[in-house]
Amino acid sequence: MVDARATMPEITQNTLYLTTVGTYVARDHLTLQVEVPLFPEDLPAGERPRATRTGVRTVSIPIHHLESICVFGPSTISPPALDLCWEKGVAVNYLNEWGRLQARLTGVFDTSVSLRRLQFRAADDPGKSLAISRQFIAGKLQNARNSLLRAGRENIEEGECKNLNQVTEALARQIRDLRSQPNLDSLRGAEGMAAAHYFSVFSLALKQQRQEFNFTTRSRRPPRDRINSLLSFLYALVRHDCVAALTAAGLDPFVGYLHSERPNRPALALDLMEEFRPWLADRLALTLINRQQLGVSDFKEREGGAVEFTEAGRKKVIKAYQERKMETLNHPLLDQNYRVSQIPFLQARILARYLRGDLADYLPFVPK
Numbered sequence: 001m002v003d004a005r006a007t008m009p010e011i012t013q014n015t016l017y018l019t020t021v022g023t024y025v026a027r028d029h030l031t032l033q034v035e036v037p038l039f040p041e042d043l044p045a046g047e048r049p050r051a052t053r054t055g056v057r058t059v060s061i062p063i064h065h066l067e068s069i070c071v072f073g074p075s076t077i078s079p080p081a082l083d084l085c086w087e088k089g090v091a092v093n094y095l096n097e098w099g100r101l102q103a104r105l106t107g108v109f110d111t112s113v114s115l116r117r118l119q120f121r122a123a124d125d126p127g128k129s130l131a132i133s134r135q136f137i138a139g140k141l142q143n144a145r146n147s148l149l150r151a152g153r154e155n156i157e158e159g160e161c162k163n164l165n166q167v168t169e170a171l172a173r174q175i176r177d178l179r180s181q182p183n184l185d186s187l188r189g190a191e192g193m194a195a196a197h198y199f200s201v202f203s204l205a206l207k208q209q210r211q212e213f214n215f216t217t218r219s220r221r222p223p224r225d226r227i228n229s230l231l232s233f234l235y236a237l238v239r240h241d242c243v244a245a246l247t248a249a250g251l252d253p254f255v256g257y258l259h260s261e262r263p264n265r266p267a268l269a270l271d272l273m274e275e276f277r278p279w280l281a282d283r284l285a286l287t288l289i290n291r292q293q294l295g296v297s298d299f300k301e302r303e304g305g306a307v308e309f310t311e312a313g314r315k316k317v318i319k320a321y322q323e324r325k326m327e328t329l330n331h332p333l334l335d336q337n338y339r340v341s342q343i344p345f346l347q348a349r350i351l352a353r354y355l356r357g358d359l360a361d362y363l364p365f366v367p368k
Contacts, residue, residue: 037055089242116250128182129258147205245348284324347365
C-alpha cells in the first residue's frame with residue numbers, strides 16, 4: 001500500500017483559461033484583473049480587431065485561487081501580472097488554437113535534485129525505461145478495454161456488440177503479451193496495434209449524431225474531422241494537467257520513458273497521460289456528443305481540410321472538462337475518494353516513489 005495520503009495536501013487545481021482573442025491581464029496587488037473584450041456576436045473570431053470591440057468585461061481573480069493559466073491565441077499578460085504569477089508559483093502556458101503547448105513560463109522554483117537524478121538515470125537505463133513504459137501502456141489498454149466493455153453493455157445492436165467484444169478480447173490478449181515485449185520499440189509497436197484496434201470500434205460507442213461525427217481513424221496535426229478535433233483538444237488539456245502534476249512532484253516533465261525526447265516535447269507528461277486518455281478524455285468526448293452538448297455548429301473547417309473549434313465550441317469543452325475534474329473517483333490503490341483533478345498529482349507522486357525505490361513497480365490508475 002502506498003502511503004500517499006499523509007503527504008497529499010488538499011489540491012484544488014484551478015486553471016484560468018483565456019480563450020477570447022485580445023484578452024488583457026493586469027495586476028492589482030495580489031489579484032489578477034482579467035479584461036475580456038466584447039465583440040458583436042455575428043463578427044467572426046478572425047475579424048475582431050481592437051477597434052471593433054463594443055466593451056470590456058472585467059473579472060478579478062485572487063492569485064491564490066490559481067494553479068496555472070492557459071492562453072489560447074494572442075492575448076496579453078502584463079509584466080507585473082507575470083511577476084505575480086512567478087512569485088506565487090502559477091505557471092503560464094501558451095497554446096495554439098488546437099491546444100498544442102507552445103511555451104510554458106514558470107518562476108524559479110525549488111526542485112528535488114536527488115529525485116531528478118534518479119529520473120534521468122532511469123531514462124538512461126533501457127531495462128528500467130521498458131518496465132515503466134510497460135506499466136503506462138498496461139494502464140492505457142486496461143482503461144480502453146473497460147471503456148469498450150461499457151459501450152458493449154449499452155449497445156443493443158447485435159453486430160456492433162460482436163465487434164466490440166472481439167476488440168475487447170484482443171485488448172485482453174495484448175495486455176497479457178506486454179511482458180513478452182523485449183524492448184521499447186516492440187512495446188511501442190504493440191501499443192500502436194492496440195490503439196488501432198481500439199479506434200476501429202470507437203464510433204460504436206456513439207449513441208447520437210453518428211453521421212455528424214463520422215469517425216474512421218485518428219488524425220492529428222491537423223485533425224481532419226470533428227471527433228479528431230475534439231479528442232486532440234481534450235488530450236491537450238490532459239497533457240497540461242500532467243505537466244503541472246509532474247512539476248509539482250519534483251519531476252522533469254520533458255524527460256520520459258515511453259515517448260522519445262524531442263525539443264519542446266513534454267515526454268514524461270505524454271507518458272503519464274496515456275492511462276488518462278480512455279477514461280477521462282475519450283469518455284468525456286463521447287458524453288459531449290451523445291448528450292448533444294456539442295454539435296456541428298461548434299466546429300469549422302479550414303482551407304486544406306483541417307477541422308477546428310469555434311470559440312463557443314472550445315468554451316463548451318473547457319467548461320465540461322472543468323466540471324468533470326470536480327467529480328470524485330475512488331483510487332483503488334489508496335482506497336480513498338479524490339477529485340478527478342487530483343488523480344494526476346497522485347500518479348506523479350506514485351511515480352516519484354517508485355523512482356526512489358519505495359515501490360517495486362509503478363502502478364497506473366485504473367478506475368473501478
